[in-house]
Amino acid sequence: MSTPYPVRLAGEELWLLPEKALYWPAQQALLIADVHFGKAAAYRSLGQPVPQGTTGHNIAVLDALLASLLCRQLIFLGDFLHGPGSHATATLKALVDWRTRHAELPMTLIRGNHDKRAGDPPASLNIRVVPEPLLLGPFALQHEPQPHPDRHVLAGHVHPVYRLNGRGRQSLRLACFRLGEDVSLLPAFGAFTGGYPVQRNENCRMFVIGDNEIWPL
Structure with a gap:
C-alpha cells in the first residue's frame, strides 16, 4: 500500500489513499467507489477492442489494501x-475466488445506477446490498452526490x-x-472507468493522485 494522506472531515480522521480509495480508521472501514467490475468484458461482448486484465488488476489492488489495513x-x-454483460463466467469466477479469500470480512454495496442495470452481485459473493444513503457516524454514504439534510455525504458516481x-x-x-462543505467525491477505483473533470473553488479541497502519492492543490 502507498502512503496514505490523513485529512479531517466532519470531525473524523479519514485517510485518502493513492490507490483511489478511502480508509476511515475509527470504523476500520475501507470505502471504494465505482469499481465497475466486468466493464471490459461487457465491452468485448459487443465486439469493441478494450484492455484485458482489468478485473485482475482491480482485485490485486483490493487484496493489497486489505492486507495492509486493519479492516472490519x-x-x-x-x-x-x-452492466448485464459483466456476468461473464471468467469475471464472476475471479470475484468468487477473491471473496473466498476474504470470507470473514463483511462487505456492503450501496446500490448505484449501474447496479440497477447489472443486477445485484450473485448471492455467492455474500455482499449485503442496501439503497442509499447508508448512515454511519457523521456521514451519509451514497452513490449519487446529492446533499443530505444533516450528514456530510461521501459519494462516487462522478469519477472526478x-x-x-x-x-x-x-x-x-x-x-x-474533491472534499466539499456538504458533499465529498471519491475517485473511481476501477482501472477502466474514465473520468469527469471537476473544478476547485474556495469551498472545497482538492487532492490529486500522481506517482502513487496524494498531492493537495
Missing part, C-alpha cells in the same frame, strides 16, 4: 458491476478528475478527491 468492513459506494496545466500545451488529467 468493506463498503462499495455503488457501481460494483458495470482534475486537469493540471503546464507550460505550453502540456497538461495532466489526474484522478482526484
Whole structure:
C-alpha cells in the first residue's frame, strides 16, 4: 500500500489513499467507489477492442489494501458491476475466488445506477446490498452526490478528475478527491472507468493522485 494522506472531515480522521480509495480508521472501514467490475468484458461482448486484465488488476489492488489495513468492513459506494454483460463466467469466477479469500470480512454495496442495470452481485459473493444513503457516524454514504439534510455525504458516481496545466500545451488529467462543505467525491477505483473533470473553488479541497502519492492543490 502507498502512503496514505490523513485529512479531517466532519470531525473524523479519514485517510485518502493513492490507490483511489478511502480508509476511515475509527470504523476500520475501507470505502471504494465505482469499481465497475466486468466493464471490459461487457465491452468485448459487443465486439469493441478494450484492455484485458482489468478485473485482475482491480482485485490485486483490493487484496493489497486489505492486507495492509486493519479492516472490519468493506463498503462499495455503488457501481460494483458495470452492466448485464459483466456476468461473464471468467469475471464472476475471479470475484468468487477473491471473496473466498476474504470470507470473514463483511462487505456492503450501496446500490448505484449501474447496479440497477447489472443486477445485484450473485448471492455467492455474500455482499449485503442496501439503497442509499447508508448512515454511519457523521456521514451519509451514497452513490449519487446529492446533499443530505444533516450528514456530510461521501459519494462516487462522478469519477472526478482534475486537469493540471503546464507550460505550453502540456497538461495532466489526474484522478482526484474533491472534499466539499456538504458533499465529498471519491475517485473511481476501477482501472477502466474514465473520468469527469471537476473544478476547485474556495469551498472545497482538492487532492490529486500522481506517482502513487496524494498531492493537495
